[in-house]
Amino acid sequence: MFARLFNYLLDVRDRQRINIALSKGAAMMQARDIDFKKPSTWEFSGFSQNGEDGILDVLRKKLLSSNRYFIEIGAADGIENNTGWLLVAEKYNGMLIEGSAKLVERARRTIVGYSIGAECHNMFVTKESVLELKSMAFHLDPDVFSLDIDGNDYHIAKAILDGGFRPKIFVVEYNSVYGLERSLTIEYQPTFVFTKAHPTHLYYGVSISGWRKFFANYGYRFVTVDRNGVNGFFVDPKFFDKSFLDEVQGLMFAENQSQFIKFRKSSEDQFELIADQKFITI
Template sequence: MNYLLDVRDRQRIAIALSKGAAMMLARNIDLKQPSTWEFSGFSQNGEDGILDVLRKNLKCSNRYFIEIGAADGIENNTGWLLVAEKYNGLLIEGSQQLVERARRTVVGYSIGAEIHNMFVTKESIRDLKVLAMHHDPDVFSLDIDGNDYHIAQAIFDAGFRPKIFAVEYNSVYGPERRMTIEYQPTFVFTQAHPTHLYYGVSISGWRRFFEQHGYRFVTVDRNGVNGFFVDPKHFDASFLVGVNGLAFVENQSQYKKFRIPNEQQFALIADQKFVTI
């Protein structure tokens, strides 16, 4: 059974590489418009393309990434870096089953990439720092559908300083609210509320957070899932000044599921406990 699973996963990798390469070549990139950067090989929402353009505009690179919430390594934000670009990095995933699948497939494409089974809390970031080869990776991706804001704060407190930071935002909060959920070490969004809408951080909350850490907002993706931030010292000012990214996009998956916009979605969870950022 594991052999058949490996075959299917390797087929998925081959498809991701082919799809990503075709989409990459089909782009007509305008450096001022991040929506033209997008493509998806391993990522779900154009993240591969956004990270591709940002990486290529770095002044210096250590060709290293860290991803928290890596799933099976085939459908995430750093699979393209690992498989197609031969980056090294650190993958963190809370499911042991997904970790084992990744070890049998994508991790083998890199000389030094590692994947570890860890349910990330504020306290376990100390362990992450010990595992990481670089504390200033080119790319740091955070997507855990829950305590993302609190974990990001712990990441900076621990001394990490990524050049490019990709984070998931929850469009249910709308474009203006600066808020997140209360920290719960064992939080699981599928158990927190029957709608599965109570999780994560608003995009305005993320913008306030990263601004306080000296980062610059770049864009959100066209599916309304991820926000991208950069440490400006690693980029030419002329590149960043010209970027005109999308400020907010409704999460297309959530809109399709509920058939109502974010303001009405938020009404479904308005009685929950939140933290203002």
């Protein structure tokens, strides 16, 4: 009885969060003064945390063809992520992947019902499980693929692209602690959890320079990072007008604001805290 009441109250709160996200996103979307050359003007956040909803909104509308499908790995409860706006406001179909069973249960009770073709799966993604992911997906070329797992992101992205996926827009988290120039990622560990890897929680993920080299090798073009220094955006150029991509003046790097506030140090000084860890040069 108590568990059902708790879940009911949790669901009520989550639906309130969804309504707030829709209202906030709509207001911010209308308030933008978009300059297609400057991605910083595209940003707004409804369900996303760092303006990703707005950047994806502009890029999606510039696609030459669309299947209105997304995949997100590291989707949390579905409400605070990079594809919640697509699912709820745009009625996209898609697949949410999350390693926490509790968060998946919440997503299935609330946000998944907003789109008839949305589903949420409990899965801890590794290089080896990407083939399973491929068999679950309706499209291997989704409009949007978002990857945010705070750890093996580079190794998973490589397995995704080598495994036959070809997203039109690929959103990846980068770790600003590596700075603009270092081209690094962590060693692959199938059970990696960043909160256990190092007491600072700074040892995880990929540098933005590393991502740019990685995606260039697969024929993708870099667009921008968000102003809060969390995500990088890459696109398959064959789905965009060349003149649009050529004119974009994206932000090359930004300090992760949460990490900067927490440590009150620049990325260069933060890196010294994990400099003795094992890295792979990309």
